[in-house]
Amino acid sequence: MRVTQTMLTQTNLKHLSSSYNALAKVQEQLISGKRIQRASEDPVVAMQGIRYRTEVREIDQFRRNVSEATSWMDLTDSTLNEVTEAVKRIRELTTQASNDTYESSQRAIIKSEIDQLVEHIGSLANAKSGEKYIYNGTKTDQPLIDMAALKAFLADPAADVDSIYTGGVPTDSGKIAFEVSKGITMQVNMQPETVFGRELFEGLRDLSRLLGDETTGGADLSAQLATLDTLGQNLITERAELGARANRLELVDNRLQDHEIIAKTIMSNNEDIDIERVIMELKSHETVHRAALSAGARIIQPTLLDFLR
Amino acid sequence: MGSTFMGLETARRSLSTHQWALQATGNNVANASNPGYSRQRLTIGMTEQLSVSFGGTKAGQFGTGVRGETLARIRDLMIDQQYRDESVKNAFYATKQAAFGRMEDIINEPSENGLAKSLDLFWASLQDLSVNPDDTGARSVVRQRAMTLTETFNYMSSSLSKVQDDLKSEADVVVKKINDLMTKIANVNRQIGDSEPLGVLPNELYDERDRYMDELAQYIDFKRVPVDYLNGETRGNSQRVAEGRLDIRVTINGQDVTLVDGISGGVGKFDNLAMTDATGASTDLTHADMPNGKWKALVEMYGSADGPEGADGAFTTMLKDLDEMAKQFATAFNDLHSQNKDAKGTDGTSDFFANVDSAATIKVSDAIMKNLDLIAASKDGNIGDGSGALALANLKTTALAFNGSVTTDTSIGKYYQNVIGNMAVAADQSGRLAKSTFALMASSDQRRMSVSAVSLDEEMTMMIQYQHAYNAAARNITAVDEMLDKIINGMGIVGR
Numbered sequence: 001m002r003v004t005q006t007m008l009t010q011t012n013l014k015h016l017s018s019s020y021n022a023l024a025k026v027q028e029q030l031i032s033g034k035r036i037q038r039a040s041e042d043p044v045v046a047m048q049g050i051r052y053r054t055e056v057r058e059i060d061q062f063r064r065n066v067s068e069a070t071s072w073m074d075l076t077d078s079t080l081n082e083v084t085e086a087v088k089r090i091r092e093l094t095t096q097a098s099n100d101t102y103e104s105s106q107r108a109i110i111k112s113e114i115d116q117l118v119e120h121i122g123s124l125a126n127a128k129s130g131e132k133y134i135y136n137g138t139k140t141d142q143p144l145i146d147m148a149a150l151k152a153f154l155a156d157p158a159a160d161v162d163s164i165y166t167g168g169v170p171t172d173s174g175k176i177a178f179e180v181s182k183g184i185t186m187q188v189n190m191q192p193e194t195v196f197g198r199e200l201f202e203g204l205r206d207l208s209r210l211l212g213d214e215t216t217g218g219a220d221l222s223a224q225l226a227t228l229d230t231l232g233q234n235l236i237t238e239r240a241e242l243g244a245r246a247n248r249l250e251l252v253d254n255r256l257q258d259h260e261i262i263a264k265t266i267m268s269n270n271e272d273i274d275i276e277r278v279i280m281e282l283k284s285h286e287t288v289h290r291a292a293l294s295a296g297a298r299i300i301q302p303t304l305l306d307f308l309r
Numbered sequence: 310m311g312s313t314f315m316g317l318e319t320a321r322r323s324l325s326t327h328q329w330a331l332q333a334t335g336n337n338v339a340n341a342s343n344p345g346y347s348r349q350r351l352t353i354g355m356t357e358q359l360s361v362s363f364g365g366t367k368a369g370q371f372g373t374g375v376r377g378e379t380l381a382r383i384r385d386l387m388i389d390q391q392y393r394d395e396s397v398k399n400a401f402y403a404t405k406q407a408a409f410g411r412m413e414d415i416i417n418e419p420s421e422n423g424l425a426k427s428l429d430l431f432w433a434s435l436q437d438l439s440v441n442p443d444d445t446g447a448r449s450v451v452r453q454r455a456m457t458l459t460e461t462f463n464y465m466s467s468s469l470s471k472v473q474d475d476l477k478s479e480a481d482v483v484v485k486k487i488n489d490l491m492t493k494i495a496n497v498n499r500q501i502g503d504s505e506p507l508g509v510l511p512n513e514l515y516d517e518r519d520r521y522m523d524e525l526a527q528y529i530d531f532k533r534v535p536v537d538y539l540n541g542e543t544r545g546n547s548q549r550v551a552e553g554r555l556d557i558r559v560t561i562n563g564q565d566v567t568l569v570d571g572i573s574g575g576v577g578k579f580d581n582l583a584m585t586d587a588t589g590a591s592t593d594l595t596h597a598d599m600p601n602g603k604w605k606a607l608v609e610m611y612g613s614a615d616g617p618e619g620a621d622g623a624f625t626t627m628l629k630d631l632d633e634m635a636k637q638f639a640t641a642f643n644d645l646h647s648q649n650k651d652a653k654g655t656d657g658t659s660d661f662f663a664n665v666d667s668a669a670t671i672k673v674s675d676a677i678m679k680n681l682d683l684i685a686a687s688k689d690g691n692i693g694d695g696s697g698a699l700a701l702a703n704l705k706t707t708a709l710a711f712n713g714s715v716t717t718d719t720s721i722g723k724y725y726q727n728v729i730g731n732m733a734v735a736a737d738q739s740g741r742l743a744k745s746t747f748a749l750m751a752s753s754d755q756r757r758m759s760v761s762a763v764s765l766d767e768e769m770t771m772m773i774q775y776q777h778a779y780n781a782a783a784r785n786i787t788a789v790d791e792m793l794d795k796i797i798n799g800m801g802i803v804g805r
Contacts, residue, residue: 004764006342007755014751038413039729040736047730049419054722057429061436068440132443132693140443140693174691178440179699271419304766308773 012296019289026282029273045270052267059260065178066253072129072188073246079127084235086117091228098221104214111211115154118204122150125196135192138174142166144192157209161198180252195238203227316789322374323782329377331775337763345520347382347761349512354378381550382512388757393526395750397602400527402743404606409736415468418729427461430454435702438686439695448681455673462635466668473611473624480607483528488578490525495569495576498554506545515552529600532558536571562598630728631668637709638721639665649685649697657685
């Protein structure tokens with residue numbers, strides 16, 4: 001084939017341009033750390049990439065939900081603990097008061113302490129996580145117990161127990177559930193009627209009334225101990241239920257952690273560069289480019305003109 | 310016996326012929342870097358021979374010298390054809406590739422700023438709202454993310470429309486250029502037709518016409534049909550190697566349509582999808598019948614409104630897909646939203662998204678923009694219930710009725726993935742084909758240059774050859790001169 005100067009120049013330019021292209025691509029890969037910049041460079045990687053990224057963000061979100069649920073349950077557990085302690089103290093006081101050597105004036109002192117403890121339990125029922133009342137079902141903007149009504153209720157043996165609840169009844173059974181894993185929701189709140197139910201406050205009021213009554217004998221008070229035991233038992237059951245839930249949540253969190261690592265690895269395998277390989281590629285493109293440049297410099301210069309006279 | 314001065318005349322012819330040959334070489338060297346130039350060679354032939362009797366029965370034929378026969382350009386029309394065929398294909402795919410590139414730039418996936426990311430953030434904000442339904446902050450984030458999402462839809466749609474408009478006007482420019490080139494070819498045709506019968510070879514005009522045809526070959530696929538000297542007949546003193554006038558024809562729907570008529574000088578023209586042939590008769594042109602090339606690629610990308618197939622242009626399809634996505638997603642979202650109760654416990658009567666019919670106009674509804682409490686996150690009407698928000702968040706994986714039917718598992722994310730996948734595959738394919746057709750085009754260009762391009766070394770060699778021939782002819786004149794000098798001045802002076 002007849003070869004002319006123009007052809008040499010053009011061939012050289014063409015190869016230089018294609019090696020520049022290759023260098024540019026490798027450079028982009030190194031700078032961005034990603035294998036592809038445009039979907040068309042590898043349609044499969046691009047499509048999978050969208051999916052994997054969504055998955056990683058989803059897991060991220062679930063872990064955030066889990067952490068919210070954990071803090072909610074931790075708060076529930078600590079308030080229930082305080083309620084248990086209060087009930088325990090009430091039982092101690094009752095045992096003490098059931099001693100017939102106690103006079104009515106001494107019992108009145110015990111009564112006043114028990115009344116304080118009951119109010120304390122009432123305030124625990126109004127525990128807040130952030131701005132949310134955690135024991136009032138889905139009515140998180142309202143406290144469960146109306147504290148003024150609770151005081152009135154303790155003072156008035158004939159009062160209806162429902163009056164102490166905001167809104168009249170502890171019937172809001174709204175469950176608050178967080179999605180903690182794809183399709184798995186977990187209830188994070190305790191139902192008000194199971195923890196701070198009517199029998200708790202009625203039982204405590206009866207106790208308080210007995211202590212205030214001068215005719216009450218030690219045996220009457222001892223009889224109340226059984227009620228207190230039942231109340232204590234209820235609390236323990238609830239806390240056990242809560243503990244089981246917290247346990248499950250922890251398992252979910254562990255699984256999410258594992259899943260997160262896997263999902264991130266898959267995402268990275270899909271779209272991140274293998275840096276050693278790309279640097280090797282860069283080196284080889286560089287060599288080719290240098291060769292093309294030096295070949296160009298040698299080939300294009302001389303013509304016959306250089307050798308004629 | 311020949312004339313006394315015969316040798317002088319022979320040498321004079323040689324001098325003049327080689328001077329012309331040197332002139333042609335000089336012209337080649339001068340045009341060495343002119344891209345459309347074909348090198349020219351003076352064909353050198355013998356002049357008529359002279360029969361000479363040597364006496365008796367002996368006789369011979371003596372050459373009387375040399376003359377230039379034709380000054381022809383060296384060009385292989387077959388390779389030209391191959392080059393133009395590849396050029397048409399390359400222009401077609403390269404144009405598509407470039408347009409897809411702009412589409413990809415707008416869609417910008419996979420990235421941290423695309424629609425997929427906006428969607429993910431929106432779903433996440435709904436999850437957060439389901440956890441903290443009483444939190445005004447969480448509501449506000451949902452609204453902000455929804456705005457980001459609708460703005461992403463708006464931005465993509467308007468940017469795509471803008472590029473689509475650009476492509477449309479580029480196609481209009483291309484049509485103008487095609488018409489312009491056809492007129493130019495017709496003009497050159499006429500000049501060639503005028504000069505050939507005088508016996509000259511208008512090489513510059515041939516080159517010019519080939520340049521125009523090379524340019525035209527980017528835009529449309531055409532046939533070059535010589536119409537003069539079809540049966541070896543010539544007009545006037547036309548040389549047999551003369552190329553004559555050409556028809557430019559395109560094949561539309563299996564029929565040849567003459568756009569430039571070499572004989573009559575008629576020129577047709579394109580006007581968007583309407584076409585007038587060289588006789589002035591108009592022909593309808595649908596997108597499917599369009600000649601291949603850059604023009605067709607542009608029409609296939611922007612989607613011509615007037616062609617029946619045009620509605621399937623890549624940009625039109627992408628815009629429709631976005632509209633469908635926005636519409637199905639927002640409609641389903643509004644539907645779910647209306648089943649929830651807002652922060653005040655009233656049924657979620659206000660739509661969350663408004664103007665849901667197209668990606669260009671979709672926005673967060675004015676009611677929601679004014680009042681965050683109208684975001685309906687609750688099922689039972691209490692502020693602490695986030696199950697409504699959760700139901701909204703789970704729309705993420707719900708199959709929606711895209712394009713009229715619910716296909717299993719076609720959630721909005723999946724649908725978007727498919728849209729991206731289709732675009733990526735089409736872009737990838739045109740990129741590949743652009744590359745391979747470019748290689749073919751470049752190699753036929755190389756072959757063409759191998760035939761027609763000027764080689765300086767070669768010209769230099771020719772120059773030396775012609776120079777020496779010229780010098781030798783001059784020396785011949787000197788020899789004859791000395792010979793004649795002998796006869797004229799040296800004879801008849803015996804005894805002087």
